[in-house]
């Protein structure tokens with residue numbers, strides 16, 4: 001049975017808490033295995049303490065010791081997504097307040113769900129293999145036996161042995177490197193993370209990495225990095241200088257940056273997300289909006305963390321709020337309003353996909369027996385943002401509400417919080433406005449599925465041109481398609497073009513004649529911006545344009561960001577004539593896909609996931 005306080009973890013954190021991890025890794029690219037040892041410094045919270053449970057997933061555990069003495073251990077039954085509890089019996093009793101060092105010797109599985117091993121052919125340079133991790137939400141246990149719950153925070157130290165032609169980086173401060181004394185063909189990289197953080201933020205990349213750009217913004221040297229940096233769609237110096245401005249703006253809004261170093265690593269195209277907020281080392285695809293989001297997580301998520309995955313909206317809703325406040329400072333209030341409107345549409349799409357009565361569209365869902373990867377959607381991001389924006393309007397505007405967000409960050413820094421704790425603090429902070437807060441329909445916002453009870457009225461200045469052009473396409477009859485021309489696009493920015501396509505996607509499919517004409521006049525097939533291409537190809541497949549099917553499947557497989565790959569596969573699957581083709585292409589590519597992506601696409605296309613429970 002899952003522990004009483006975190007439904008996604010087996011670990012017994014009511015009896016003990018991990019304070020520090022000391023990790024020794026030997027990365028083996030031949031067997032796709034990490035041979036490892038981890039020493040957990042555990043603080044005991046109760047008297048007569050004799051046993052503890054750690055989360056593991058597909059780990060081969062060979063030895064456990066406690067303060068250097070052999071300890072008995074058993075692996076329990078395997079749960080479909082939570083993995084296998086590792087029960088450890090200590091050879092002695094401990095009392096409340098004492099510490100014990102539990103050391104586990106183990107190997108990861110080649111199929112570890114946190115890891116993707118790329119062959120040289122799958123990399124940009126084609127010469128060297130590559131390894132990256134993605135631990136959020138419950139995958140850390142497949143690379144480290146640990147109390148894998150965001151309720152708990154610990155520091156970590158790591159030594160990683162890799163082939164000497166490769167470089168290792170982690171979500172921590174670099175602490176030197178040296179030849180591996182055991183093997184002259186290898187090098188050891190060391191890392192220290194002195195700021196307590198949850199296990200899901202442990203991250204590692206090993207590859208032929210090369211740091212290209214170093215700029216120093218006060219205490220945060222930025223290395224925008226490495227092999228994949230060539231994919232940037234803008235000049236490197238522009239990217240770096242915008243990143244520096246974002247960091248400065250975020251500090252002005254939210255308080256000091258505590259993580260010492262800020263590096264950006266551009267991940268291979270198979271990385272399943274647009275970005276991941278790993279401390280000291282943001283994982284990213286090369287777009288600036290993703291960077292604003294990941295920088296914001298340095299405060300909301302990494303410093304103040306959701307206590308369990310049921311409270312994930314606290315991480316993401318506040319991060320989207322802060323990201324859009326950065327946009328407000330660097331662009332304009334109208335830009336913030338425009339992005340907020342786009343977010344409302346993303347929320348509507350998630351609610352439509354899940355179904356308006358699906359409890360996974362609650363802001364605070366029950367996660368008992370729910371795989372966080374299955375529950376993931378825009379809901380915590382955009383319903384969370386919509387609630388914060390609604391409160392902002394009620395409490396007196398962006399400056400006033402940002403004061404609350406900053407104070408919330410200071411209040412809960414270095415800890416993990418529940419929605420109830422957040423709400424209690426909101427009422428304390430706005431003690432003079434409690435009568436207004438009492439009128440908010442909290443149950444509808446937090447514990448009711450579907451769209452929120454209140455729709456904010458966003459300023460439409462930047463959206464008006466997109467709305468008007470969308471309406472023209474929807475209303476125009478086939479005989480009048482000649483009225484469209486390339487001039488329609490001339491005044492639209494990239495953001496507005498994306499919004500125009502999103503609006504069209506919310507409508508019934510356009511007639512085939514319309515999308516063909518749109519290609520003739522706007523030449524959208526020639527655009528490489530992934531946000532544009534993804535929406536355009538979906539629109540074409542929805543309209544049953546057969547020529548778009550191979551392009552959609554190509555995009556779904558050439559990159560692996562789930563935001564793009566899953567809807568593209570689903571759209572082709574929903575085109576009856578090409579359903580089998582979608583399944584065939586998926587099966588042909590699944591071995592080379594990220595394990596989480598391939599698992600979720602298999603579910604979307606109703607193909608066997610190939611996993612035993």
Ligand SMILES: CC/C=C\C/C=C\C[C@@H](O)/C=C/C=C/C=C\[C@@H](O)CCCC(=O)O
Pocket residue numbers: 136137272273274275276277309310312365372373374375376377380561562563
């Ligand atoms: C209510 C849902 C509860 C928990 C879900 C938590 C984690 C789910 C897991 O699937 C991991 C998500 C990782 C996300 C990382 C970065 C995102 O912000 C990226 C958003 C999508 C994108 O832009 O590609």
Ligand SMILES: [Zn+2]
Pocket residue numbers: 293297315316319
């Ligand atoms: Zn996020």
